[in-house]
Amino acid sequence: MADINLSRITKSFGDYRAVNQVSLDIADGEFVALLGPSGCGKTTLLRLLAGFEEPDGGVISLGGQVVADPQSNIMVTPEMRNLGIVFQSYALWPHMSVARNVGYPLEVRGLGRAERDHKIKAALDTVALGPYADRSPTELSGGQRQRVALARCLVMEPRAVLLDEPLANLDVHLRETMQQAFLDFHRRTGATMIYVTHDQAEAMAMADRIAVMDKGHIRQMAAPETLYREPADLMVAGFVGAGAVLPISNVSITDDRTCSVRLGDTDVAARICPNFVRNRAAAHAGQAGICLRPEDVWVDDAGALRGSVEDCVYLGGRFRLSVRIGQDRDHVLPVYANRRARIGENVGLKVSDGWVFDRMQGEAA
């Protein structure tokens, strides 16, 4: 397997820049998710990596080999890049058995029967489909078909595996099972994996790091827990995880890591984004925002932050409320509670943590 480096990659379709100056370093064996809303450029970036699209500018390297560099007229074809690709449609041949589907790329390469059979068996065992070798793909469930597609990509011993929304066609229950199958596959093979999705829960559950994309740019690339706890900007804060971002005007910076924020009639201690500390002006220009996650806000009768309950959903073990707060009641916070609340009920809230950042950060991008 190989590391992957993208340096200032740009790709336009007509006047539209689908991928804009994207740089990424992915380590050998890493599982990276490309996450972002529809049309943000995820698939285009994957196609550029695979060699189905040629960049307008920038350099792509796989395992130290430059595979695309328009300035030097380098464009290595998809076949020569040796990448495994798994799409949401499984692209299996219905008239071939599972084993033949998996072994077909080896047949095309001209490998002998014995070597092929050995590799097919190993690949099917990796995705726990050994006993299904003689079946037709039409006799398999959607999840099993996707595992055949994974095995087919594994027999080629690719430098990396690219996955484009591979679970999009599966129902919710099967998606969870398959997430585990992908994780097992990653652990067993140590493959470098790049996984495109617009589903943040899927990305959070599987990836070592997530690159959040928006309008052709990478907004932030970090471990899932860092994206969740320390989003770099408003887009990331809103896209990753449940929570709310409230505009705030009264921020007292305590030190490089913490500050105190006025929320309603109460002061809340919060963590602070390093960019924000450097750009203290943001605090005074009305650009500051606080990101509050539901687990950091609790209903407490003694809480000085007051609001009215708009919604109450039982999650098993606890309730999730939507509480409207603010002088003009113009913000809604997702909040956890131990008891059911009435719609319209006036409740007190306690805030145990928050993340303060510049809401305008990256807006010009």
Ligand SMILES: Nc1ncnc2c1ncn2[C@@H]1O[C@H](COP(=O)(O)OP(=O)(O)OP(=O)(O)O)[C@@H](O)[C@H]1O
């Ligand atoms: N071949 C093409 N010709 C013209 N425009 C294209 C082409 N491919 C992609 N685009 C445009 O580039 C932008 C990015 O598309 P892309 O498919 O990369 O987005 P995405 O993030 O994968 O979206 P989705 O999650 O909906 O698949 C979109 O606005 C799309 O319409």
